[in-house]
Amino acid sequence: MAVRVDLNVSLDGFATTTDQTAENPFGEDWSRLVAAYTATRTFRSRVLGDDSGAGTTGLDDRYAQEYFENIGAEIMGAGMFGLHQHPDDAEWRGWWGDEPPFEVPVFVLTHSPRDSIEFANGTVFHFLSATPEEVLQQALAAAGEADVRIGGGVETVRQFLHAGLVDRLHLAVNPLVIGSGERIWDDLRGVEKDYGFRAEVAESGVTHVTFRRD
Amino acid sequence: MAVRVDLNVSLDGFATTTDQTAENPFGEDWSRLVAAYTATRTFRSRVLGDDSGAGTTGLDDRYAQEYFENIGAEIMGAGMFGLHQHPDDAEWRGWWGDEPPFEVPVFVLTHSPRDSIEFANGTVFHFLSATPEEVLQQALAAAGEADVRIGGGVETVRQFLHAGLVDRLHLAVNPLVIGSGERIWDDLRGVEKDYGFRAEVAESGVTHVTFRRD
Incomplete structure (x- = not known):
């Protein structure tokens, strides 16, 4: 079992x-940031049905498949759940309606715990101050025996x-320069020293960068 | 002829x-940042003789070769020259002693121009307020017919x-997280829109990222 993080980031x-507006509540940057991922067959099948x-x-698509493989539980911050x-x-x-795309126990870190929420598809949200x-x-x-994913947000990932x-x-x-938002790298000087490193470039121009010690 | 920039950057x-100290005037980060480049046969031959x-x-090494190919003039900021x-x-x-590794005219941007300096190996420094x-x-x-390189520093490159x-x-x-210094990306939001993009991963783990419109 491994503790995993997967994120789409800009160069x-x-x-x-940060380009959300009242007229365009998702902004344009987000769809550009996840474009290569949402274009995969795996995303289309697993998330869009x-x-x-x-x-x-x-x-x-190979990375998208791995993303969905062997996850037994997820951890997220209060912000990602919407608290x-x-x-x-x-x-x-x-945010996810009646079928949250987790299908495993999800542990939400919050200073204001509430009762657990259970969905028919196997997703159960637990709320912990811990x-x-x-x-x-x-x-x-x-x-x-399965892996745990730290799902987000960025601050929660950096904390772990x-x-x-x-x-x-x-x-x-992703080959974009976005210029503002939450940066994965802040305060992580030297993080590479604890890990093996691999990078691979996809047809889309996305570079898949992996630090791993498992 | 093309206007080119080549830089080693961290993830x-x-x-x-920024880790220079009195005892270690170059710091350790710099040698890690340029390790893959200085390990190439081309660097060893062209710069170390x-x-x-x-x-x-x-x-x-292929990128190191291209680095030295077809440069007819260089531009740098006052800080890179040491002013x-x-x-x-x-x-x-x-900084470069009697054989500065340029061998072409070098134009140094400064608010305090001085007389040109000529070296026997073809390097001539010109100082311009422009x-x-x-x-x-x-x-x-x-x-x-040759290319012009914007050599640095980072602020000069970003300006161009x-x-x-x-x-x-x-x-x-380079697969390092350095955490502080001058960032190439600041204020460059959307820069990718004007360029074609390519990324290739070297054996060292370095990802060579190229934006080009020529």
Whole structure:
């Protein structure tokens, strides 16, 4: 079992975008940042339910397949679940509708825990006020032999990297310069010293960068 | 003829380092940042004068060869020539001793021009107080059919990129997270829109990223 991170980042290291407007609530940068990933056959099938076989099948798709393989539990920050935008809404069940694309226990770090939320597809959100080490212990127990993903956001990922808790960091570096947002690299000077390194370039121009010690 | 930039940068985009100390005036980060480049056979031969054939011969070396090919003139900032460290030293002739590794006219941007300095190996430093467009016009004229390199530092490179004057930006992205220094990407949001893109991974783990429009 390994503790894994997968993120799409820009060449300048941003994993979030800031060009959202009232007219364009997602902004344009986000779709550019995830374009190669969302173009894969695996994304189209696993996330969009499109089983026509459409989508790219090269290196980006191989990484997309690995992304979905062998995950037994996920950890995310309160912001990724939406608690910062919905602090007082006891009925808030996340952004993902009735079928959150996790299908495993998800541990949400928050200073204001609430009751667990269970979905029919196997996704169960648990809310914990805990240190990274503590929540990881619970997630590993829930995952059994499978891996645990630190899903996001960027600050949560950096917190786990900083604590030395991540075994495999995979970044899909997209050929864009975004200029603002949350940068994966801040405060991670020297992180490479604890890991083996590999980089591969996909047909899309995305460089898949992996630090791993497992 | 093309206007070219070649830089070694870290994964987090830094092309300069900040760990210099009195005991270790170059710091350790710099040698790590340029390790793959200085390991090439081309660097050893062209810069160190080592013609024994030692050095790497893979993709890093191919880029090192291209680095030295077809340059007819160079442009650099005052800091790269050393004018910031030696502002009042009229005898200062740069960091490079009697054989500066340029062998072409070099145009140094400075608010305090001084007389040109000529070396026996063909290197001539000219000092200009001028806009990027103006100095480029002179460098292109001096280069004839050959290319012009914007040598550095980072701020000078960004200035030329910002002005849309660079035809080919080659970054050797080294698998290090340095955490501080001068970042190539700052203020360059959207720069990719004007260029074709290519990335290739060398045996060393360095990703050679190239934006080009020529």
